[in-house]
Structure formats: structure tokens, C-alpha cells
Amino acid sequence: MKLPDFEAWAIFASVVEHRSFSGAAAALAVSKATVSKAITRLETKLGTSLFHRTSRRLTLTDSGRALAEHAQRILSEGEAAEEAAFESATAPVGLVRLAAPLTFGIRHLAPTLAEFLVAHPGIRIDLRLSDAFVDIVGEGIDVAIRIAELPDSSLRARRLGPVTGHVVGAPGYFDRAGRPRHPADLARHACFVYTNTATPDLWRFRRAGGEEAAVRIDGPMRTDNGDAMIPALLAGLGVARLPGFLVDDLVAAGRLEIVLGEWSGGSIGLHLLTPPGTLRPARVEALIDFLSDRLKRMCDAPG
Template sequence: MKLPDFEAWAIFAAVVEHRSFSAAAEALAVSKATVSKAISRLETRLGTSLFHRTSRRLTLTDSGRALADHAQRILSEGEAAEEAAFESASAPVGLVRLAAPLTFGIQAVAPALADFMALHPGIKVDLRLSDAFVDIVGEGIDIALRIAELPDSSLRARRLGPVTGHIVAAPAYWDRAGRPRHPADLATHACFVYTNTATPDVWRFRRAGGEEAAVRIDGPIRTDNGDAMLPALRAGLGVARLPDFLVAQDLAAGRLEAVLADWAAGASGLHLLTPPGTLRPARVEALIDFLSDRLRKICGEAHL
């Protein structure tokens, strides 16, 4: 039996991550010709093209997209095996790519990283903050934090704690438009739409005892970031469904008022996600353990 071309698989994973032969060659400290030959070897062996190549753009074929997961796993597990061999002789070192939601990342993740890096000076962190969906495998992300109820996938997920949602508006808005007594009443209100969900125009609720409700909403603002809603909310221009960590200070100060307290509004969880595979580099394991411990405490203390 002929052994797999592990070098070519690892180079393929690097090209997928860096999105060009040149960038992959630079990251791997090899020549562009070495990268090109490795991809050609792999394509010949597999009998299929992995990339569409033009003078300006490199994109994955359907076959390449289907195999990218496997390539990333081969590269990650190879790195993890080497690190495990050296782990007893030295502290974890190297780069960890971490993705997190924008506001939560600034409020909770960035302070945690400051403490983590003081403990592990040999580890570097590439922190990417965005509320947009992140393709963990395609973008070479080692760890991703997501606030959502997760669909089934091949990713490894660890739930760190609950995230509480609130239906909020300025007291002046509620005085003018009326306070809803049931989620269905929100259909007539000016509701701001957060677009980074599977069904942004539908808000779902659950009440103790199992009663559920869903309401189609609409309003003057659609955005992919909850922070962007706050000025208009404080100005009394509408209603939003936002997590506790975004609105806690405004609620405490009386700038915003929550309604429908007996209904769970968009309750979800904070999850830590990693690519498929059982082996991870020691540097990634170290950050996973640290974030899991720190963020579980934050969820428990703050009831996010």
C-alpha cells in the first residue's frame, strides 16, 4: 500500500488557509514552486482538480472544498503530534487563531487574553472580532467563540454557559407605543432586526411551562451588530432583542427598559468551537482550557 502524500496534504491545507500559493509558500518558508508541485502531485494522485486558477484569483473546486476539512485535520494533527513530543521539554509556543463576536470579544475575551499571555509568553494570539459567521476550517481558525444555538455540524463544540436575551426599548418609547403583554404584540412595534441569525425577521420566545411563541417583526434598522442599535434605542426609535452583556448598563441606568420578563427572549448559549479532529497543538489546548474556565465564570457571575 502506498502511503499518503502527507506533505502535499499539509501544503494544500496551507494554500486553503492563505488563499494563494505565494502566501502559503511564505508561511511555510518554502518556494512557490514547491507549493505548486505539491498541489499538482496531489491532484494527479486524486484524479481531480482542487483549485480553479486564474491570473487574479484562486478558488476551491467542489472537490477541493470537500477535501479541505481532511487536509486541515492532517496538518493540525501533525502539528499536535510534534508538539506532544516536545511538550515535556518546553512550554507551549506558536500562534493561535481565535475568532469571537465583536462586542463580547472586546468586553470579555480581550481582558482574558491579557491574563493568558502573561502566563504563556511564548504563545501569540491572532484575535479576529466579527459578528459575521466564520468558516473555521476554511479560514484556518483554531478556536471560535459563538453566541447561538448551534446546528449539528462536524465541528467540536463546548457549551460554556447561558446567554440571556432581553426585549428592550427606551421608557419613552414604551410610554408612547405601549408595553406588550404578549410576544405577539411586538408585530405592531418598530423592531430593529439583527441580521446575523438564520431567521432574522422572526423572534422566538419560550415561557416556563413550555409555551412557545413566534412573531414576525419589522422596523427602521437592520444591522449585523448589536452595538449599532444602541443610539437609536436610547433615542426612543424602536425595540431590540439584545443579550444582557450589551444592555445591562443601560437597563441599570434606566436608559432602557426590558419587557416580557416572563418570556425567554432569544435565550442561547456561549459555545467554544474547534475544527474536527482529536489532536490539537499544546498551545491551542492551553488557550481552550484557560478560556473555558474564565468564560464559564463570567457566564455564571453575569448571567450573560
């Protein structure tokens, strides 16, 4: 039996991450010809094309997309194995790619990362902030933070704690439109729609005792970022369901009001995600341990 072509698999993973042969060659400090030969060698061995190639664009084939996760795992575990061999003699060093939601990243993650970089001067962080779904494996992300109810997947997930959500609006809006007493009442209100969920137009609720409710909502604004709703909320234009870290200060100041407080919005949690595989470089483990500690304490803090 011939051994797998580990070099070709690792180069394939780098091409997927950098979306080009030349980008992978630069990252790996090899020639573009070496990258091209490795991909051709792997495609010949597998009997299938991994990429659609044009003069302007390089895209994964269906086979390439199915195999990208395996390639990333081979590369990541190879890096982790090498780093583990030297870990006892050196501090963790190198680049960690971290993805997080935009507002949470700015308000809570960025200050925590400043502490981390002081404690680990040999580590560099590539921080990518977006509320859009991130393909962790395809984009070569080492660690991702998600605030969501996670679907089943091959990703490794660590739940750090709950994230409380509130239905909020300006007091003046509720004075005009009335305060909802039951989730069904929201169907008559102007509700802002957060689009980065599986069912953005359907809000589900549960309260103590097990009663459940679901309501279809609509309103004057749809957006993929909760912060973008705040000015319209403060202007009294409608209602939104937002996490506490976005609105708690405004509620405390009396500028926004919580309604339906006895109803929960579901099992939303703060999660730390990593690609599949059991081996991770020491630099990634260091960041995971640091974030797990700091962000779990944030979730556990009262209020």
C-alpha cells in the same frame, strides 16, 4: 498500498488558509515551486482539480472545498503530534488563531486574553473580531467563540454557559407605543432586526409552563452588530432583542427597559468551537482551558 502524500495534504491546507500559493510558501518557508508541485501531485493522485486558477484569483473547486476540512485535520493533527513530543520539555509556544463576535470580543474577551498572554509569554494570538459567520476550517481558525443556537456540524463544540437575551427599549418609547404584554404585540412595534441569525425576521419565545410564541417583526434598522442598535434604542426609535452583556448596564441605569421578561428567547449559549479532530497543539489546548475557565465563570456569575 502506497502511503498518503501527507506533505501534499499539509501544503494544500496551507494554500486554503492563505488563499494563495505564494502565501502558503512564505508561511511554510518553502519555494512557490514546491507548493505548486505538491498541489499538482495531489490533484494527479486524486484525479480531480482542487483549485480554479486565474491570473488574478485562486478559488477552491467543489472537490477542493469538500477536501479542505480533511487537509486541515491532517495538518493540525500533525502539528499537534509533533508538539506533544516536545511538550514535556518546553512550554507551549506559537501562534493561535482565535475568532469571536465583535462586541463580546472587545468587552469581555480582550481583557481575558491580556491575562492569558501574561501567563503564556511564548504564545501569540491572532484575534479576529466579526459578527459575520466564520468558516473555521477554511480560514484556519484554531478556536472560535460563538453566541448562538448551534446547528449540527462536524466542529467540536463546548458549551460554556447560557447567554440571557432581553427585549428592550427606551422607557420613553414604551410610554408612547405601549408596553407589549405578549410576544404577539411586537408585530405592532418598531423592532430592530439582527441579521446574523437563521431567521432574523422571526422571533421565537417560550415561557415557564411550555407556552411558545413566534412573531414576525420589522422596523427601521437592520444590522449585523448589536452595538450599532444602542444609539437608536436610546433615542426611543424602537425595540431590540439583545444579549444581557450588551444592555445590562443601560437597564440598571434606567436608560433602557426590559419587557416580556417572563419569556425566554431560546437556548442561546456561549460556545467554544474547534475544528474536527482529537489532537490539538499544546498552545491551542492552553488557550481552550484558559478561556473555558474564565468565560464559564462569567456565565455563572449572578446578574
